[in-house]
Amino acid sequence: MMRLQKFVAVTALAACFAPTFVSADAADDAIDARRGYYQVVKHNAGMLFGMAKGDIAYDAAQAQTFADNLKALADMNTGSMWPQGSDNASKPGKTRALPVAWETYPAILEKQEAFKAASANMAANVGGGLDALLGNIGALGASCKGCHDNYRAKEF
Ligand code: HEC
Structure with missing residues (x-):
């Protein structure tokens, strides 16, 4: 219990690797939620990437909304979406989350x-114009890639 409380205290993914027993269905539910969460992340980040590329016209108010949504998502405690046994070795074909995420936690x-x-940097600056968006988009993209390169399999 001490250990669990310590994990929960840490940060966004905190409860994630807590050694709780989870039934097969609960693991499936967690995977659905996790993948849904990343689809919402992608939706909001994708709008900002689109504005950066010029595929979508920059609009300060819209950009602010997407960045605020992204910040809210990043700040969310998604710990319960990462139970033990929800990696791609335990659930082949259902998830791309690699076991190394649990093995090397935290x-x-x-x-x-x-x-x-x-x-947070994007949300604080993006309303200031397209240049402000461009100044922060690289770090945002790198933050996705930095995690995917280590913890997400390329294929199911
Ligand atoms: C802390 C690690 C981490 C960060 C940061 C992260 N991702 Fe991911 N992402 C993952 C993992 C792990 C998966 C695999 C989830 C699964 O299959 O269960 C994933 C899956 C996805 C998926 C596929 C969802 C599906 O339907 O299977 C998308 C799209 C995605 N991420 C987009 C993004 C974008 C865009 C960002 C940055 C704005 C981002 N992610 C940041 C770890 C991360």
């Missing part, structure tokens, strides 16, 4: 911190 939290910092 290393993955550094990647989450990078995502949180990049989202």
Whole structure:
């Protein structure tokens, strides 16, 4: 219990690797939630990436909304979406989350911190114009890639 409380106290992914028993269905539910969460992350980040590329016209108010959403998502405690037994070795074909995320925990939290910092910087600056968006988009993209390169399989 002490250990669990310590994990919960840490940060966004904190409860994630807590050694709780989870039924097969609960692991499936957690995977659904986790993947849904990242789809919402992608939706909001994708709008900002689109504005950076010029595919979507920059609009300060819209950009602010997407960045605020992203920051809220980054700050969210998603710990319960990462139970033991929800990696791609336990659930092949259902998830791309690599077992190394659990094996090396809490290393993955550094990647989450990078995502949180990049989202916060984006939210603080993006309303200031396209240049402000461009000045922060690299760090945001790098924060996604930094985690995916280590903790997400390329294929299911
Ligand atoms: C702390 C690590 C981490 C960060 C930061 C992160 N991701 Fe991911 N992402 C993952 C993992 C792990 C998966 C695999 C989840 C699964 O299959 O269960 C994933 C999956 C995804 C998926 C696929 C979801 C699906 O339907 O299977 C998308 C899209 C995605 N991430 C986008 C992003 C974007 C965009 C960012 C940055 C703005 C980002 N992620 C930041 C770890 C991260």
